[in-house]
Amino acid sequence: MERITVQVNKPYDIVIGKNLIDNAVKYLSQFIQKRKVLIITEDNVNKHGYLDKLKYSLENHCENIEFLSLPPGEAQKNLKNVELIIRYLADAHFTRDDVLIALGGGVIGDLVGFTASIYLRGIAYIQVPTTFLAAIDSSVGGKTAVDITQGKNLVGAFHHPVCVLCDTSTFQSLPTDIFEDGCSELIKYAMIMNPKLLKELIEREQPLNKESSDLPEIIYECVKMKRDIVLKDEFDQGLRQLLNFGHTLGHALEQRSQYRISHGRGVAMGMAVFTKMAVTQQLIHKDIYTSLIQLLSEYHLLSEKPSYTSDQLINIMLNDKKRRTHQMTTVLPNEFGQCRLHVIDLNTFQQNFEKEWEQYEVHQRY
Amino acid sequence: MERITVQVNKPYDIVIGKNLIDNAVKYLSQFIQKRKVLIITEDNVNKHGYLDKLKYSLENHCENIEFLSLPPGEAQKNLKNVELIIRYLADAHFTRDDVLIALGGGVIGDLVGFTASIYLRGIAYIQVPTTFLAAIDSSVGGKTAVDITQGKNLVGAFHHPVCVLCDTSTFQSLPTDIFEDGCSELIKYAMIMNPKLLKELIEREQPLNKESSDLPEIIYECVKMKRDIVLKDEFDQGLRQLLNFGHTLGHALEQRSQYRISHGRGVAMGMAVFTKMAVTQQLIHKDIYTSLIQLLSEYHLLSEKPSYTSDQLINIMLNDKKRRTHQMTTVLPNEFGQCRLHVIDLNTFQQNFEKEWEQYEVHQRY
Structure with a gap:
């Protein structure tokens, strides 16, 4: 206990x-x-x-x-x-x-x-x-x-x-797919602020499952990370937005699919697209993207790309709570096991996203 | 300004x-x-x-x-x-x-x-x-x-x-009756914490009206009183409940009448009944009650006693936010221009209220 x-x-x-x-x-x-x-x-x-x-x-x-x-x-x-x-x-x-x-x-x-x-x-x-x-x-x-x-x-x-x-x-x-939805958030924690955990997840012989003996330990680690972030930014004015890595697109996918795409799968696709965006912007080496894709695949979190256009998704993302009147905060990886907040104007966000979303299927083959 | x-x-x-x-x-x-x-x-x-x-x-x-x-x-x-x-x-x-x-x-x-x-x-x-x-x-x-x-x-x-x-x-x-509704809250401030203001209100030659030259001053006084109470108890855990003098019954009357009884009139009747209760409990001399009734009458705030039974009103008051599981906080005058919180058990509250409500019309003749 x-x-x-x-x-x-x-x-x-x-x-x-x-x-x-x-x-x-x-x-x-x-x-x-x-x-x-x-x-x-x-x-x-x-x-x-x-x-x-x-x-x-x-x-x-x-x-x-x-x-x-x-x-x-x-x-x-x-x-x-x-x-x-x-x-x-x-x-x-x-x-x-x-x-x-x-x-x-x-x-x-x-x-x-x-x-x-x-x-x-x-x-x-x-x-x-x-x-x-x-x-x-x-x-x-x-x-x-x-x-x-x-x-x-x-x-x-x-x-x-x-x-x-x-x-x-x-x-x-828990049904396996519901458990896996949780793994998407686990991978998120590793990606945003825990290179050690990310390395362990990549290197583990058996993917984590609901019988894994180290499950309580892992929950403990995640809860501690979240607690520490929340204490530094209880009312979501800055740092806490890191926890939203993959979520802006994730929420849009959930909503557009009328929640047929689960939270975990939505966030997984969100992390994939935004990590690819970080590669495009030369913030990170593409190996990090490749590792992420492999990890998400192991947990069956990468589903088919849905046929929504980037405009449809952008329109939903514009209602995201992280948007300000003229700017959007995006969360992008900038190192192995580390993300940063990027405040960008709405036009740039739209252009970047549009390009990434159109090419997304191709890059998934990494 | x-x-x-x-x-x-x-x-x-x-x-x-x-x-x-x-x-x-x-x-x-x-x-x-x-x-x-x-x-x-x-x-x-x-x-x-x-x-x-x-x-x-x-x-x-x-x-x-x-x-x-x-x-x-x-x-x-x-x-x-x-x-x-x-x-x-x-x-x-x-x-x-x-x-x-x-x-x-x-x-x-x-x-x-x-x-x-x-x-x-x-x-x-x-x-x-x-x-x-x-x-x-x-x-x-x-x-x-x-x-x-x-x-x-x-x-x-x-x-x-x-x-x-x-x-x-x-x-x-503002229609006169809507302005007078505000006077009910003004009298409340005087009753709960401002003997000087209460004395002034009782002694003024002309009742306050929307043309009164001292209206901005009076608003300033009231807002300062409220500000000081709020700062001491922002989340309504104690002192702030003083501001609810007359409100528990007032809200019940508003609600039971489907808001035909206005907030100001409801609170006025609430103040009258609970001040009478303080007289019954020998917390104050009946002169304070008499002064209050005169003041409320001057502002046309005392309407006919509605025909609701005490049980009907108690049932609504039990949903009041000031109630705890087994107790009720009531606000009663204990001096000229001063009220105090009394935490009493629900049975006592019911008995006290029942008696006061039944006799209310009689005592209004003071």
């Missing part, structure tokens, strides 16, 4: 280990005693019994515990569900003392975190991530959001959980 | 004076240069020409300026309008650099502030209050919210404006 503290205004712990849900009360009792608890989860998670285990561990220790289960999928991360949860909380007379628990992947975590941030101007919530991706990325750092038709995560808030309980046993039931 | 600075994380100024809108660019240029600006206003404000004046002053100084005008009334402060504005912003590619302006009363200010707080996880907004009530209360302090069926202000955020431009000339066009 590992514990990482995030020293924000109201510090909170991220607890990482096996079978934590079975004994959840040990970690969460201080947040639920004499409180009303609403667990929000999704049908797949529910099916694997994690909800029952969590309820069983907590139910005699809080005032009462209820749950809502939503269908799976990014489409659930919408304003309608925010309103649904809020009306539920108001009808059940939840107060600022009470607490929400997000039991699920990034969709549930983002939705619950955002809802908690606006109900009564903010109530407490606990993250219990059940996917590798949520464990290493979305459950940490206090960014919460929902999607609107015009774009992903365009509505949200900064609202930290009071605790993150990361039970790695829950990954056992 | 007066200027008050609020020293929060990102300090901002409240500028108070006559005919400020005609020269708005003088105060706002730093927030709008090279930015997109969306003014959100309401049809009544629009009718009196303030929107045109504001646009005229700003239009050559920002990238572009557009507006949305909503019908008047509390019913507009809802999640549907939040979504409407958000979709407008996303369609117009508003970025984190761009800015919203709330031109109107408390409804517009609360709605715009909340929307600004969640679009792209927070963009800048400017308050231009056009009612006395918004000027002295809702436009200052960063509390933003919308209503849901279950209660007033149950969904919201803490999000400070980048500037408040308080043009007292706009009050000239």
